[in-house]
Amino acid sequence: PHVPYTPRRYPQETMLQRSHEFYALMNQRRSVRFLSPEPVPREVIENVIRTAGTAPSGAHTEPWTFVLVSDTETKHQIRLIVEEEEEVNYRQRMGDKWVHDLAKLRTNWIKEYLDVAPYLVLIFKQTHGLLSNGKKKTHYYNEISVSIACGILLAALQNAGLVTVTTTPLNCGPQLRLLLKRPVNEKLLMLLPVGYPASDATVPDLKRKPLDDIMVHI
Amino acid sequence: PHVPYTPRRYPQETMLQRSHEFYALMNQRRSVRFLSPEPVPREVIENVIRTAGTAPSGAHTEPWTFVLVSDTETKHQIRLIVEEEEEVNYRQRMGDKWVHDLAKLRTNWIKEYLDVAPYLVLIFKQTHGLLSNGKKKTHYYNEISVSIACGILLAALQNAGLVTVTTTPLNCGPQLRLLLKRPVNEKLLMLLPVGYPASDATVPDLKRKPLDDIMVHI
Ligand SMILES: Cc1cc2nc3c(=O)[nH]c(=O)nc-3n(C[C@H](O)[C@H](O)[C@H](O)COP(=O)(O)O)c2cc1C
Numbered sequence A, B: 001p002h003v004p005y006t007p008r009r010y011p012q013e014t015m016l017q018r019s020h021e022f023y024a025l026m027n028q029r030r031s032v033r034f035l036s037p038e039p040v041p042r043e044v045i046e047n048v049i050r051t052a053g054t055a056p057s058g059a060h061t062e063p064w065t066f067v068l069v070s071d072t073e074t075k076h077q078i079r080l081i082v083e084e085e086e087e088v089n090y091r092q093r094m095g096d097k098w099v100h101d102l103a104k105l106r107t108n109w110i111k112e113y114l115d116v117a118p119y120l121v122l123i124f125k126q127t128h129g130l131l132s133n134g135k136k137k138t139h140y141y142n143e144i145s146v147s148i149a150c151g152i153l154l155a156a157l158q159n160a161g162l163v164t165v166t167t168t169p170l171n172c173g174p175q176l177r178l179l180l181k182r183p184v185n186e187k188l189l190m191l192l193p194v195g196y197p198a199s200d201a202t203v204p205d206l207k208r209k210p211l212d213d214i215m216v217h218i
């Protein structure tokens, strides 16, 4: 059944101000690769994941699983898997051009943040679901839906004053899936270390494109 | 060069409250298929698109183009293209199962909102960029990056009190690209009608999965 929907409406001045303030807040977001070991209240992270779960999804399939890792030993296992694969990625799989394109970010295969961050959030897309009769349930556009959810998750982290770096660890999916005991219909899409920034954190001095370079009006 | 990064930090109580309030706000978001023709200040939409442009992207490629359409005739041309393809999608391409899965949403190929909404935002992913020497610039993970940007855009719309429905019009990309005169390296990823909801708007009575069904803690 359908139900009436009458969301909150703001006066034009308020709308304009809200849109501006939200832009200012999100524009302060940066990918941070140096995290502090300080603990973060679990309830905040849970609210952030709840927020990601409000994302739209193709045919309302909600094809996401968020694995929240705070166990020290599991974080370390994840680091070992990621660093081993990432070294091969940088040395062999990515090719000179990709490595060159990343040089300005000064990223490499050493990922200390995987031990240091109080939380790792591993985001799996469910390529299909399972119905109670054992049949497969198709998940239309699952990768796009889960990526949208991840965008909302990043906004929620920023809103709470937490930082992360969005990563897509190439070739680590199968091993991490086994380590975390996720079923075969789940594929790793992203890995986010979450916490406060280290007190001496730095970020590459990047600029973002101005509106005119990303928008066309017709 | 790298620069220090010291973002705003909130006391724990504030963090918790902010995370809760942002969840409550985002949880009120619904996909709305009945829009009002009322005009929306252009500056609000521009701030929303600016906000989407703060998203992270693979190797900072920012591989997105947002085409904002307010021209009545162009909106109508878009509607004709989408409805023609969507009718074929529903009748032939999607198959009985997909059509069945969509039945609860009561969606079909008639898209009145494409004429009615004051704005259509068509989001293109740039599958590669062009360097000044004419060579191709690879855009790593462009679809994921643009989908993340779309998630942030949806959060920004919700924050401003505007509504949309996320759509991925199957098979319409090439025609819409030509209509909007976008270059060949751009592929349509999403089409969002944006505005206020119609005063009698309804939405399917869906529930979202609780936290325990989407999160695993280790
Ligand atoms: C990738 C993606 C594609 C979608 N495609 C369509 C579409 O083509 N037409 C439509 O009416 N809704 C579409 N939707 C909206 C979903 O049906 C909607 O998000 C879902 O039913 C959950 O409802 P909610 O957004 O109100 O929470 C799409 C959503 C996503 C994330």
Ligand SMILES: Cc1cc2nc3c(=O)[nH]c(=O)nc-3n(C[C@H](O)[C@H](O)[C@H](O)COP(=O)(O)O)c2cc1C
Pocket: A029, A030, A031, A032, A033, A105, A107, A165, A166, A167, A168, A169, A203, A206, B054, B055, B056, B057, B058, B059, B060, B061, B141, B144, B145, B148
């Ligand atoms: C899909 C995707 C994959 C990414 N993969 C990595 C990664 O594997 N390692 C990393 O250090 N950064 C990764 N990043 C972060 C980007 O390098 C970063 O977003 C970009 O340089 C812009 O910087 P900003 O997020 O501070 O605006 C990724 C970002 C996206 C969206």
